[in-house]
Amino acid sequence: MPSASENQRRSRVRIVDILLAILVTLGILAYILDVLALRWGLSTTYIAKSYPNYLKAAWISLYVTTIAYFIGMGIGFVLGWARSVQTLPLARVMAARRREAVAAADGGSPGAGLFLGTVFVYSIKYYVRRTADAYVAIIRGTPLFVQIVFVWSAVIVFYPRLDPLFQGLLSGVIALTANTGGYQSEIFRAGIQTVHSGQVEAARAIGLSRWGAMRYIVLPQAVRLVIPPLTNEYIGLLKASSLLAVVGSVPELTTFGRSEAFQTFHIFEAFALVVGIYLLITFPVSKVVEWIERRYRVPGLGIQAPRTARV
Amino acid sequence: MAVGTILFILVLQTVLRFNILDPVLWALYFPSFLDGIVLTLRYLGIILPLSAVIGFTVGWARIAPFRTLSWPLSVFVDFFRGVPPIIVVIFAAVLGPSLLPARFRSQDIGIIIAALTLAMHSGAYQSEIFRAGFMSVPRGQLEAAQSLGMTRGAAMRYVVLPQALRLSIPPLANEFAVVVKDTSLLAIVGGFELFGSSFIFEQQILFSPGNQLSWIFVVWTAVALVYFVMTFAVTELLNAIDRRYHVKGLEAVTV
Amino acid sequence: MIRVEELQKRFGALHVLKGVNLEVQKGEVLVIIGPSGSGKSTLLRCINLLIEPDSGRVFLDGTQVNRRDIRPEWVRQQVGMVFQSFNLFAHLTALQNVTLGPVRVLGTDAAAAEAQGRKLLDRVGLADKADAYPAQLSGGQQQRVAIARALAMNPKAMLFDEPTSALDPEYIREVLDVMAALARDGMTMIVVTHEMGFASTAAKRILFMDAGRIIEEGSPEEIFHRPKQERTRMFVGKILR
Numbered sequence: 001m002p003s004a005s006e007n008q009r010r011s012r013v014r015i016v017d018i019l020l021a022i023l024v025t026l027g028i029l030a031y032i033l034d035v036l037a038l039r040w041g042l043s044t045t046y047i048a049k050s051y052p053n054y055l056k057a058a059w060i061s062l063y064v065t066t067i068a069y070f071i072g073m074g075i076g077f078v079l080g081w082a083r084s085v086q087t088l089p090l091a092r093v094m095a096a097r098r099r100e101a102v103a104a105a106d107g108g109s110p111g112a113g114l115f116l117g118t119v120f121v122y123s124i125k126y127y128v129r130r131t132a133d134a135y136v137a138i139i140r141g142t143p144l145f146v147q148i149v150f151v152w153s154a155v156i157v158f159y160p161r162l163d164p165l166f167q168g169l170l171s172g173v174i175a176l177t178a179n180t181g182g183y184q185s186e187i188f189r190a191g192i193q194t195v196h197s198g199q200v201e202a203a204r205a206i207g208l209s210r211w212g213a214m215r216y217i218v219l220p221q222a223v224r225l226v227i228p229p230l231t232n233e234y235i236g237l238l239k240a241s242s243l244l245a246v247v248g249s250v251p252e253l254t255t256f257g258r259s260e261a262f263q264t265f266h267i268f269e270a271f272a273l274v275v276g277i278y279l280l281i282t283f284p285v286s287k288v289v290e291w292i293e294r295r296y297r298v299p300g301l302g303i304q305a306p307r308t309a310r311v
Numbered sequence: 312m313a314v315g316t317i318l319f320i321l322v323l324q325t326v327l328r329f330n331i332l333d334p335v336l337w338a339l340y341f342p343s344f345l346d347g348i349v350l351t352l353r354y355l356g357i358i359l360p361l362s363a364v365i366g367f368t369v370g371w372a373r374i375a376p377f378r379t380l381s382w383p384l385s386v387f388v389d390f391f392r393g394v395p396p397i398i399v400v401i402f403a404a405v406l407g408p409s410l411l412p413a414r415f416r417s418q419d420i421g422i423i424i425a426a427l428t429l430a431m432h433s434g435a436y437q438s439e440i441f442r443a444g445f446m447s448v449p450r451g452q453l454e455a456a457q458s459l460g461m462t463r464g465a466a467m468r469y470v471v472l473p474q475a476l477r478l479s480i481p482p483l484a485n486e487f488a489v490v491v492k493d494t495s496l497l498a499i500v501g502g503f504e505l506f507g508s509s510f511i512f513e514q515q516i517l518f519s520p521g522n523q524l525s526w527i528f529v530v531w532t533a534v535a536l537v538y539f540v541m542t543f544a545v546t547e548l549l550n551a552i553d554r555r556y557h558v559k560g561l562e563a564v565t566v
Numbered sequence: 567m568i569r570v571e572e573l574q575k576r577f578g579a580l581h582v583l584k585g586v587n588l589e590v591q592k593g594e595v596l597v598i599i600g601p602s603g604s605g606k607s608t609l610l611r612c613i614n615l616l617i618e619p620d621s622g623r624v625f626l627d628g629t630q631v632n633r634r635d636i637r638p639e640w641v642r643q644q645v646g647m648v649f650q651s652f653n654l655f656a657h658l659t660a661l662q663n664v665t666l667g668p669v670r671v672l673g674t675d676a677a678a679a680e681a682q683g684r685k686l687l688d689r690v691g692l693a694d695k696a697d698a699y700p701a702q703l704s705g706g707q708q709q710r711v712a713i714a715r716a717l718a719m720n721p722k723a724m725l726f727d728e729p730t731s732a733l734d735p736e737y738i739r740e741v742l743d744v745m746a747a748l749a750r751d752g753m754t755m756i757v758v759t760h761e762m763g764f765a766s767t768a769a770k771r772i773l774f775m776d777a778g779r780i781i782e783e784g785s786p787e788e789i790f791h792r793p794k795q796e797r798t799r800m801f802v803g804k805i806l807r
Contacts, residue, residue, distance in 0.1 A: 021378035028383055036406075134319060141539040143492035145506055146531060153513070153527040242395035246499060246510075254398050261405070271402040275394050282393040454616060455653035455712075459667035459719055460643035469670055473657045558657045558699065 036268055046266045047273060054273045057256035058281075064169070064252060065238045068176035072237075073230075075181030080188025082132045132185070139182030144243050148175040152247055168249035172241070180237050187233060191226040192218060228293045235282050242278075253277060316539075320532060336526045343512045347505035348537060354426055354494050354504055359487060361430040366437025373438060374445050384438075391435035397496050403428040404500035422502045429497070433490045440486060444479035445471065477556050484549035488542040495538075509534045567592045567754055568645070568723055573612055573622035575605075582608045583619065584778035590723070595755045597765040599789075600775035601801060606758040609775070610725045613756070614638075614645045627722070643671060646716030650728040652708040654700040660687060660711045661696040664718045672719065679718075686714040690744050706737025710744055723754035730761055762805055766790065774798045 036042075139147070152171035159167065195218045203213035242254035257274035261267040369388065373381045391399070407424035448471050456466035498507030509530050516526050568590045575583040582605045590596045598606050611617040613624060615631065615638035624632040631641045655663050664683040668674035674682075687693050690710040700708055709729060716724060726745065730738045742764050749755060749768045759765065765772055765786055772789040774782045774797075782789065782798045793799045 017378050021380075021382040024379055025383045025386055029386070035410075138319075138535070138539065141488070141542045142535045143495040143506065143538055145492075145495040145498070146535050146538060149510065149513075150528075150531040150535065153531060156517075157524045157527065239395040242397045245397060245401075254395060254401075257398065258401055261402075267402070267405055271398070271406070274398055278395060278398070279390070279393045283389060286393065449651075449653070451649060451651050451653035452655060455647075455649060455655070455715075457616060457639075458614060458642055458647040458649075459715070460639045460671045461667070462639050465670055469666060470655050474655075477657065558701070 042272075043266055043269055046264070046269050050260070050269075051273060053260075054253065054256065054277060057251055057253045058277045060250070061238060061241050061252040061254075062281075064172055064176065064244070064250070065234070065241045068173050068241075069180055069234055069237055071173075072177045072180035073184055075177065076184025077188050079132045079136065079181065079185035080192060082128055083136070083185060083189045084192040136182045136185055139179055140186075144175070144179055144240055145246055147179055148172065148243060148246060151175040151178075164249040168244065168247040171247060172244045172250055176237060176241060179240065180233060183233055183236075184230065187226050187229045188222075190229075191222040194225055195221040228289050231285065231289045235285055238281065239278070316536070320536075323528075323532060333526065333529055336529055340509075340512055340526075340530060343508040344505075344533065347503060347508035350502070350508075351491075351494050351504040351541075354497065354502075355491060358426055358430045358433070358494070359490055361427070362433035362437055362490060363483075365431060365434025367441050369434060369438035370441030370445065373442050388435040388438055391432045392439075396429065396432045396493060397499060399428050399432060400425045400496050400500060422497060422500055425497055425500050425502070429490070429493055433486060433493065436486055436489075437483065440479050440482045441475070443482075444475040447478050448474045474558070477553070477558055480549055480553040480556075484546045484553070487545045487549060491541045491545055492538060505534060505537060567627055568613060568756070569625040570609075570613065571623045571625070573609065573624070574620045575608055575612065575617065576620055582778055583612070583622075586622070586775075586778070586780055588773065588780065590754060590756055592722075592754055593752045594771070595749045595757065595769050596771050596773065597769040597786075598756065598758045598773045598775055599760070599762075599765065599801070599805070600773075600781075603777075604775045605778045606775055607727050610647070610727050610756065610758060614642050614647055614725060616642075616647075639671075643719055644722045646719055646721035646724045648709070648712050648716055648724065648726045648729050650731050652700070652705070652712045652732070654703075654708050654712055654715070656700050659697050659699055660692065660703070660714075663700070663711055664715045667715065667719050683714070683718060686717050687711070689717075689747075690714045691740070704737055705733045706740045709733065709737075709741045713741075713744055713748070717748075723756070724748070726755065726757040726759065728758050728760070730759065760805065762790070774801065776801070 148171060151174045152167070155162070155167050155171045155174075159170075162170070199213070199217050199221070203217040208216065241252055244250045244252050245255045245258055248255060253274055257270045261270035264270070369384050373384050373388070375381060404421035404425040407428075408420050411420065452470050452474065453463075453466050456470040457463070461469070494502075494504050495506035497504055498510055501507070503511075513527055513530055516524070516530075568588075570586060570588040573583045573586040574581075586605070586609055588596075588609070598609070600606055608617060612619045612622075612632075615624070619632060622632075623630050626641060626644060654660075655666065658666065661680065661683050664686055665674075665676070665679040668679040668682065669676055684693065684696060687696055690713055692707060692710055692714070695703060695707060695711075700711070703711065713729075729745070730741050733741065738761070742761060745755070745757070745764065746768050757764070757769070767786075769786055772784060772786055773780050774789060774793075774795075776797055782793060782795045784794075788794075789798065790802055793802055
């Protein structure tokens, strides 16, 4: 019979469950580390001696990531804006404009110049938007490896006498910037469009111009929406920067760890250090973002951000 | 879109001064190119299904009320989400074989292990997708099913799961596209899939005399094109499945 | 047929049911009214064991059913439930919604279940919507399908948790009509509702519930026009214009 003791039993089960969970988790981790350390050797002296170098390498990773991120943000914002503009198929707009021009001219021949001018301006908007779409599609549809190597090849071909480090650095920053620009444009586009719909109408109803509506209504809200995905994008870009290992000349964290591993044969220690540092940076940040999203979530409002900067 | 692509390639050709249809190059490159594509597809044949199975199982387990099950798995997921896949691939390929009994240690086993690690990596992300899918099914559905006398298991099977899976498909399409691109990571541990074999070929171009540097651009443009087509195909396939089974009125999943 | 003794339920610090007693005879229609938060929904869910009471007893046909050795699924097959938010299975058509229970729980053969399903949909006035998906149906239509779905299990009694509260006004009538017809056909019903019109005409008895307790019990005439308790009087005064 359900009674007060039933409740007691349930909370006792809960406590046991939690304790068991902690035990099992730590147990598995300890077992894995033990097996790995035993198999490959864990030299704590190496770790203690070299970790500053790893931290320096991590610093380079962060440096490259940050530069690419903020330049990319500029690109992403512009592209996101361009892509959030509603563009109807060209033919339909032309037909509508033609009708308008005929009606306005009231029987006489419509101002051909005015008509063509509208079409021309509209075409530019349309093609700008399509180009932006194409750019983002390419960035998202091809591996970052390919993007990096493509830029790297171009840099090598056009600047063959540049120091390899700078060649690598330049290629890396360009490729990462282009990459994050594409993904951030998605974020900005989604943010602007999520807010856009009813709000511009309402804003103009109270007398704001389209630009004013953008500035005082849409953008402030969009900013709040895009912050979590943008933060995730930074983390994603940091992880993506590890792909510069293919270039080999930039001593970011992954490249450094790999070369250390193969030179000193302290493979597992190198792995542990690299993984540890990445986790140290990414884990707290993503948990904070999750917490913020959960706390300030408005039901129905949110951006379905595509997974950020990916390979 | 095909028109746009061709236009884009033509523009690229002129700017960077290369000819995408250079027959001399293709005579040399085509074998590597084709082999690379085939190998990529074979890797995908293993990695995609495996990652989906891992993702679904882990996602399911993580919504179970038993913390003993869900906490260790959360650690697993957080690990793979916090670490760049390339580093896990490198070390799996190097350290992995030593974990196996000696008779399994063939030449290529490291790459296979790396591929399996990629499956785990994507599985971690997919578990989040499936988990969100499960949680997006309104609680009332389970209640209603139970009020008809269904056990929790039957309710899951006939009511919650069908809806959760349908909800998961769009984000899954995106993730599958990522897996296609991730196969390129295997190159760094010696895999000969599309990126790997093309990279080796490119190195040969760079260091052999009488080379044409512009060939490099041809190679990478072609490679990019193939990846583009593959990711497009995968997403379109899943979108088609989504359209077939789509139910109006089910809210989208935010991952 | 359904009896409840001294039900208690707490959710954390919230004491939702403070010793509720209730009895419904076969064929009787019992309406429960009361302010939100009074525990009405929790009470209903304790009757079909969707929620396990902390203490107290639930009886179905004289047998106590909230026991460790009785499967709640068995109880729920005997007592149907209709929800405020309809909870139709979104991935199934109306007909499939109705036949799912019989086929998967009762083991009814598919053809027989379909025949019965069509009959039930016809009974609630939706024979032509058998192949429609819930998203294609209005709220009133969805709720009627939900009623048909519950009826398909041949329950001894039906529980209604504010069945019309989520409906647009123009759809309330059609659902209440179905419920009234059900009552006329002799179904044992416990209905939580704010629809006083329905309560006065269809109910044999009305329970007023507040803050986890049954405050007053009586015929519609008594509750609406001659309430004995002050709280009942205040609530009825607010509801009846």
